[in-house]
Amino acid sequence: IPSKLPDVGSTIFTEMSALAQQCQAINLGQGFPDYPPPEALIHAVNEAMLQGHNQYAPMTGLPQLRQAIASKVQGQHGKSYSAESEITVTAGATEALMSSFLALTHPGDQVLLIDPAYDLYAPAIRLAGAEAVRVPMQAPKPGMPAFRVDWERVKSAITPRTRMLVLNFPHNPTGTTLKPEDLDALEAIVSSHPILLLSDEAYEHIVFDGQVHLSPAARPLLAERTILVSSFGKTFHATGWKVGYCCAPVHIMAEIRKVHQFTVFSVSTPMQAGIARYLGESNLPAELPGFYQKKRDRLASGLEKTPLRPLHSEGTFFLLVDTKALGSGLEKELALRLTREIGVASIPVSAFYADPEHPESNHQLLRLCFAKRDATLDQALERLQGLC
Numbered sequence: 001i002p003s004k005l006p007d008v009g010s011t012i013f014t015e016m017s018a019l020a021q022q023c024q025a026i027n028l029g030q031g032f033p034d035y036p037p038p039e040a041l042i043h044a045v046n047e048a049m050l051q052g053h054n055q056y057a058p059m060t061g062l063p064q065l066r067q068a069i070a071s072k073v074q075g076q077h078g079k080s081y082s083a084e085s086e087i088t089v090t091a092g093a094t095e096a097l098m099s100s101f102l103a104l105t106h107p108g109d110q111v112l113l114i115d116p117a118y119d120l121y122a123p124a125i126r127l128a129g130a131e132a133v134r135v136p137m138q139a140p141k142p143g144m145p146a147f148r149v150d151w152e153r154v155k156s157a158i159t160p161r162t163r164m165l166v167l168n169f170p171h172n173p174t175g176t177t178l179k180p181e182d183l184d185a186l187e188a189i190v191s192s193h194p195i196l197l198l199s200d201e202a203y204e205h206i207v208f209d210g211q212v213h214l215s216p217a218a219r220p221l222l223a224e225r226t227i228l229v230s231s232f233g234k235t236f237h238a239t240g241w242k243v244g245y246c247c248a249p250v251h252i253m254a255e256i257r258k259v260h261q262f263t264v265f266s267v268s269t270p271m272q273a274g275i276a277r278y279l280g281e282s283n284l285p286a287e288l289p290g291f292y293q294k295k296r297d298r299l300a301s302g303l304e305k306t307p308l309r310p311l312h313s314e315g316t317f318f319l320l321v322d323t324k325a326l327g328s329g330l331e332k333e334l335a336l337r338l339t340r341e342i343g344v345a346s347i348p349v350s351a352f353y354a355d356p357e358h359p360e361s362n363h364q365l366l367r368l369c370f371a372k373r374d375a376t377l378d379q380a381l382e383r384l385q386g387l388c
């Protein structure tokens with residue numbers, strides 16, 4: 001049969017995790033913690049099962065979880081979403097994103113992606129029949145140690161066919177966060193172009209150095225056009241639970257729900273019941289930024305004794321490292337070599353570009369995940385120090 005995604009194979013995350021396992025390498029590639037979710041949350045889910053929360057949840061999500069999400073978002077961004085009609089619980093952020101693309105974009109529409117971009121957006125846009133248009137971030141250079149969005153470039157990529165702009169802050173893989181001036185630029189853009197903003201905030205609770213996570217949902221002008229997507233996977237060290245959510249104005253959410261009801265219909269009931277109870281009782285993990293900042297710093301300072309130069313990470317649990325000292329080949333070749341020869345798996349940043357083999361997609365950067373126990377990080381560092 002003709003393939004709908006002829007040039008797509010396994011994701012880079014699947015590929016690198018499989019190789020890491022095969023080589024018994026330390027896996028700093030695919031982003032997931034090697035420690036468990038909070039014990040009280042695990043108990044809450046267990047109890048939900050024992051108390052009979054085992055049959056279909058309502059299509060839109062358990063009311064108590066939607067209410068808990070509404071309170072959480074109101075507290076974070078001062079934006080009030082109706083738990084009844086403007087919030088839907090999804091199978092991770094992944095399903096919220098896919099349902100949004102399928103529901104809101106049409107054949108002939110263009111969707112702007114800011115490169116490097118998380119790997120699911122472009123194929124999902126293609127499955128929806130729309131076209132991804134990619135706008136690169138400014139890469140780090142002397143005097144500018146982090147990736148930055150060039151909003152003028154984003155603006156000039158907008159055409160009458162542009163339906164949507166995808167945002168992802170804190171940003172995977174660069175760790176860049178959104179600043180007030182970015183929201184100003186977005187306000188200027190939507191004032192003259194009526195596009196939707198699909199805002200993937202999966203790392204919303206992991207921002208460093210005293211920053212506060214900003215969302216377009218916090219600005220009324222932007223909130224009217226924003227679909228806020230997030231997940232409990234990173235927030236609760238539970239990437240395997242696959243519970244996420246999206247929030248959007250009622251007329252947008254009505255369309256997303258039409259797709260959601262025919263893709264997954266509803267999401268695991270005991271997981272939802274447990275998360276709702278946990279969120280209600282102990283609320284949000286205030287210690288998370290500090291917890292991850294220490295890990296970021298541990299990894300960055302350990303890397304000083306290696307040829308790999310860390311860039312600055314403002315959020316997420318990823319750190320980019322500059323590998324120029326090791327030569328100038330394709331990032332993926334180096335990632336494969338380090339996994340096989342040194343025993344440390346990483347993700348080539350080129351995988352987040354349209355053409356990973358193109359020289360402009362290869363900045364000689366690898367992504368390392370620091371959502372690992374200190375002992376795991378230290379062991380990886382010891383191996384990387386062998387590169388000298």
Ligand code: PMP
Pocket residue numbers: 031091092093094095118168172200202230231232233239242243244
């Ligand atoms: N968006 C981004 C930027 C991600 O990094 C991930 C994976 N961690 C997802 C979406 C998918 O989230 P989930 O596992 O909740 O589906």
Ligand code: GLN
Pocket residue numbers: 011013014029030031032172
């Ligand atoms: N979001 C995770 C990462 O960036 C991977 C999730 C997946 O494997 N699809 O590492």
